[in-house]
Amino acid sequence: MQKLIINGGNRLNGEITVQGAKNAVLPILAASILCKGDIMLHNCPRLSDLYSAMRILSSLGCSAGFDGGSTLCVNTDGLSSCDIPDRLMREMRSSIFFLGALVGRTGDCRISLPGGCDIGQRPIDIHISALRKMGVTVTEQHGEIECRCEKKLKGAKISLSFPSVGATENIILAAVLAEGRTEITNAAREPEIIWLADFLNLCGADIKGAGGGTITINGKKELHGCEFTIMPDRIAAATYLACTACTGGEIILKECNPRHLDSVLSVFEQLGCNVGCTENMICFGAKYPLHSIDIIRTMVYPGFPTDCQAFVMSAACIAQGTTVFVENIFENRYRHAEELRRMGANIRAEGKVAVVEGVKKLYGAKVSAPDLRGGAGLVAAALCAEGTTEISGLNYIDRGYEEIENVLASVGADIKRI
Ligand code: UD1
Helix, strand or coil: CCCEEEECCCCEEEEEECCECHHHHHHHHHHHHHEECEEEEECCCCCHHHHHHHHHHHHCCCEEEECCCCCEEEECCCCCCCECCHHHHCCCHHHHHHHHHHHHHHCEEEEECCCCCCCCCCCCHHHHHHHHHCCCEEEEECCEEEEECCCCCECCEEECCCCCHHHHHHHHHHHCCCECEEEEECCCCCHHHHHHHHHHHHCCCEEECECECEEEEECCCCEECCEEECCECHHHHHHHHHHHHHHCEEEEEECCCHHHHHHHHHHHHHCCCEEEEECCEEEEEECCCCECCCEEEECCCCCECHHHHHHHHHHHHCCECEEEEECCCCCCCCHHHHHHHHCCCEEEEECCEEEEECCCCCECCEEECCCHHHHHHHHHHHHHCECEEEEECHHHHHHHCCCHHHHHHHCCCEEEEC
């Protein structure tokens, strides 16, 4: 079993180039099923979730491989199956994107329920009811989902009961080759949705309004391949800022998009950090002691992201005063709090609310990453803790961070993987 060994106390100083976005590349890989010809995706992060998506593509008869660098070459002309084996579906939550893409291309798909981090129930009812509106017959039995549509999928007016990111993306995937016009209202506005739409539009789709609450898609007969660059990962960027906030120091994040991080940067400023931005760079300085923040509520974009809650909580653990978190998106997303308590944090979490009383110091301990972002929170805490922290559960952290130990060591952290 691999572990991260972190000796806390080093300030972080230097430059980090932000990786490509996990949450953008995964739906785009599923979208490649809808396109004929070669696709070249630049700036792809080497993450275990991305390798899972590549295994799904290969099990369907498609090809996907790195060119040696960060460019992924994909071709789905050889698609020969519409069944995704259970073991591959369970590897990650984003396997669900293949549902919309496969049904969109072939009108046929058999999958089981997706796996992923245990941060709540994560149902897919919104995805399924949208597909039904588009003429797909969906049968759910014993954790298996079968989708069939004898003729072409039909465009429909779909109003989401909640602006689900995954459902918005899945509907776009199902709609780009459907007959007629689809309109999604109360759509999610996350930047990754804009990137998915930009990719598909470059391949010949007609999607308007991505990034806003109403998205319209006019179905096309076919899509072609293209060359496309994946956006920077806003959550990874925020993670490295949290690590710097916890340790003190100054860091420059290169090749990131500060406009995607407005709500997060404002929270770091309230913690007492200095933030300066250019078009694609963030200059960040952390000063001790950090200040507590009255209340941090997770919200859909452009609100404060649930994916940043865990590692910002690590910074709040050593801030002066009390910070209250309200988690509005997932119902089971405070599992890192228990691990942080082993490191000396003073956190009471119940239901949606966690109350964090800042302490002077955290201490090294043996802890286990409970999920991807919770694991990142433990890394941030370990970097400022007195003594040595051993973090297990790296399979979660590796889902979303490309060589996290090398990135942090390059800016001065004492961290290694054993
Ligand atoms: C995506 C992100 C994830 C992020 C989350 C919220 C990807 C690959 N993952 O996940 O990192 O934490 O957005 O910003 O992009 N819901 C339902 N029924 C559904 C779908 C969702 O009730 O059919 C609920 C979920 O249980 C959750 C909320 O809606 O409580 C938000 O989920 P959603 O926006 O769909 O998140 P994901 O797409 O799974």
